[in-house]
Amino acid sequence: MQKFQRSSPRLPARFPARFSAMLASAAIAPLAAVAFLSACTTTTTADTPGAGASLSQTQSDGPQRWELVRWQQADGGLRELPRGDSGQPVIFEFNSGIDAAQGTVSGNSGCNRFTGSYGKTSTGIRFDKIAGTRMACPGDRMAFESALLRAMQSPLTTVASQPSAAPQGRQIIWKTADGDLLQFAEREGVGRRGAKIDAASGTEKIVYIDSQRVECTGVGRMQCYRWRETEDAPWKLWYGPIEGLDFEQGVAYKLRVREYQVPNPPADASSIRWQLLKVEERRRGG
Structure with a gap:
């Protein structure tokens, strides 16, 4: 793991008008119509993890995964967000949720995996003791x-x-010391927020995941997992995310998952969800 200094992921083209208006200025006013909370203070080096008020009006509800969906630079320009070899976005995983006073964080920073800690400050959040893997990627992703x-x-x-409670799910915008605005959206797994389900209704099963994702067609062109229930069964396509799995291209997996039936799923979503319980085996090269 490469140690970084003390410190410590694209939005659809039809970016909601309410966010465009909100991002037009660093002096962001409350947007009552969409129940936004805003603050325009500036953090200082006096802020320490675990200090100050909560990030929002909710309490920590366990692990949360957040995707970086927009990066607006201080001059108003947008920084292009990278995607991994299998299409994965930039994801931050907070072990106790972003409302917790402190906790551990890990995720994908554009090329490599990172781990570290985080804590609330009086005006936002702070990352600390961030370390990452040392894989080389194309220059734009490294930059x-x-x-x-x-x-x-x-x-x-x-x-x-x-x-x-908002229709698009929970989102948050953080401002960097350089004045850039980073917008994150809460995710289940690496995909969209899923429908609420009864945890007691799920059933455990073992699935084998191929080492390469393949191009497939759902409501559009996308990348799918190849999976099977036994090692000698033919491959099938899995169109949705596997919640909790950080898939690494070139690595085959044997997973224990909980399978849920989703009542009344959206037209473009699966009626079945998989939630990762345990990685039983992983091997490079399939």
């Missing part, structure tokens, strides 16, 4: 990762948040 890790070296100010 993005360097910029993100550099931004995480200073506390981030919460300038707006959208509660989970």
Whole structure:
């Protein structure tokens, strides 16, 4: 693991008008129509993990996964967000949720995996003791990762948040020390927020996942997992995410998952969900 200095992931083209208006200025006013909370203060080096008020009006509800969906630079320009070899976005995983006073964080920073800690400050969040793997990626992804890790070296100010009751799900915007705005959206697994389900209704099963994702067609062109229930069974396609799995291209997996039936799923979503319980085996090369 490469140790970084003390410190410590694209939005659809139809970016909601309410966010465009909100991001037009660093002085962000409350948007009552979408229940945004805003703050325009600036963090200082006096902020320490675990200090200050909560990031939002909710309490920690366990592990949370957040995707970086937009990066607006201080001059108004947008930084292009990278995707991994299998299409994975930039994801932050907070072990106790972003509302916790402190905890551990891990995820994908554009190229490599990172781990570290985080804590609340009086105006936002702070990342600390961030270390990452040392895999080489194309130059644009490496440059993005360097910029993100550099931004995480200073506390981030919460300038707006959208509660989970909103139709698009919970979102938050943090401002970097350089004035850039980082917008994150809460995710289940690496995909969209799923429908609420009864945990008691799930059944455990073992699935084998191929080492390569393949191009497939759902409501559009996408990348699918290849899976099977036994090692000698023919491959099938899995169109959705596997919640909790950070898939690494070139690595085959034997997983224990909980399978849920989703009542009344959206037209473009599966009626079945998989939640990772345990990685039983992983081997490189399939």
